[in-house]
Amino acid sequence: MTREPPGCRRVNSLMLYTFRSITSHRSSRPERCATSSQDAFHAFHPDLDFVRKFLKPLLIGELAPEEPSQDRGKNSEIIEDFRALRKTAEDMNLFKPNHLFFLLLVAHIIAMESIAWFTIFYFGNGWIPTLVTAFVLATSQAQAGWLQHDYGHLSVYKKSRWNHIVHKFIIGHLKGASANWWNHRHFQHHAKPNIFHKDPDVKMLHVFVLGKWQPIEYGKKKLKYLPYNHQHEYFFLIGPPLLIPMYFQYQIIMTMIVRKDWVDLAWAISYYTRFFITYIPFYGVLGALVFLNFIRFLESHWFVWVTQMNHIVMEIDCESYRDWFSSQLVATCNVEQSFFNDWFSGHLNFQIEHHLFPTMPRHNLYKIAPLVKSLCAKHGIEYQEKPLLQALLDIIRSLKKSGQLWLDAYLHK
Numbered sequence: 001m002t003r004e005p006p007g008c009r010r011v012n013s014l015m016l017y018t019f020r021s022i023t024s025h026r027s028s029r030p031e032r033c034a035t036s037s038q039d040a041f042h043a044f045h046p047d048l049d050f051v052r053k054f055l056k057p058l059l060i061g062e063l064a065p066e067e068p069s070q071d072r073g074k075n076s077e078i079i080e081d082f083r084a085l086r087k088t089a090e091d092m093n094l095f096k097p098n099h100l101f102f103l104l105l106v107a108h109i110i111a112m113e114s115i116a117w118f119t120i121f122y123f124g125n126g127w128i129p130t131l132v133t134a135f136v137l138a139t140s141q142a143q144a145g146w147l148q149h150d151y152g153h154l155s156v157y158k159k160s161r162w163n164h165i166v167h168k169f170i171i172g173h174l175k176g177a178s179a180n181w182w183n184h185r186h187f188q189h190h191a192k193p194n195i196f197h198k199d200p201d202v203k204m205l206h207v208f209v210l211g212k213w214q215p216i217e218y219g220k221k222k223l224k225y226l227p228y229n230h231q232h233e234y235f236f237l238i239g240p241p242l243l244i245p246m247y248f249q250y251q252i253i254m255t256m257i258v259r260k261d262w263v264d265l266a267w268a269i270s271y272y273t274r275f276f277i278t279y280i281p282f283y284g285v286l287g288a289l290v291f292l293n294f295i296r297f298l299e300s301h302w303f304v305w306v307t308q309m310n311h312i313v314m315e316i317d318c319e320s321y322r323d324w325f326s327s328q329l330v331a332t333c334n335v336e337q338s339f340f341n342d343w344f345s346g347h348l349n350f351q352i353e354h355h356l357f358p359t360m361p362r363h364n365l366y367k368i369a370p371l372v373k374s375l376c377a378k379h380g381i382e383y384q385e386k387p388l389l390q391a392l393l394d395i396i397r398s399l400k401k402s403g404q405l406w407l408d409a410y411l412h413k
Helices: 007-023 037-044 048-058 076-091 099-123 127-152 160-173 179-191 213-220 228-238 243-258 262-308 324-329 339-345 348-356 362-379 388-412
Strands: none
Touching (some): 037 076, 037 179, 099 127, 127 179, 127 262, 160 262, 179 243, 213 388, 243 262, 262 388, 324 348, 339 348, 348 362
């Protein structure tokens, strides 16, 4: 793995390249055009005029040509072609949202919440109405999860402030989670997807070993926290069932308290207050608490399978300092488009396009996909797209393969 320069020099190098790129817009100087650090910056910041005000006081100089840089040695043609692709997307108005689309998403979530309450109110709290209501609410929670993702990526409103306000409402009041916790975690994932020590989504706390490098390293060091050659089996017991109701819920609540994030905590409390006021009359306090966790249990399965089918099956390794386009393509794959797949995954079946253009409204991702495919073909980069069932099965195959790599290294290396 490439040895990183001292941290201060590395940060200053990124800041200088990024700042010069957004202040001069499209510079003609070759060394600046060949850098890729600003591509990540552009991907996350739709309003460069706004962020320029905050970056200007941080400028300390310009990086000298002889200074070490992670950008040198990258394919400048790929970098320039990707920037041309982004310009094409802007010219096609693909970053312009359809507000009716998002309004309908909010409406169908509220409709499901209403149907759930009416089912219990009209049919009573028997087993069948309870199960039906739980599945409806789990569906509502999953869809609210995809919707908060849109606002969290600033892809709905032109003004970031309005995206942040609605994001807090959806993730807080409709889901009982924290916007700041999500932002901190999710943008690390987007900046360095599937990179150990940088992407929190591949930090598995020794429960799973992923990719090719990690299981071999664990095997060589004789690390056996769990029988990883069986991880594709115990995944069904501790993966989808427990991620949201146990790990995420604990992490979210502790993060809000430890960081004294009282605004997000207030939004989360509003969700739990609304839920218990609605369902305690039908189930009592203990019953409503069990009901809530059962809904989380169902939602967790949905969330884990959808989010992992695009990433866990791809390359997971240490930092290799690729350009923005290449780094996203090796870490993401797509699932074939259909009305159901789009709805079921919140359009995350277009994971490649979403990672390349995270602020692009999801309803436009399919429009840029053919151009992304063409760019991949031009540069010999693999563009993976597969049916939904195959994508789900590939999760298990990937875990099994990594587990076998660990066992072989553990026994023979």
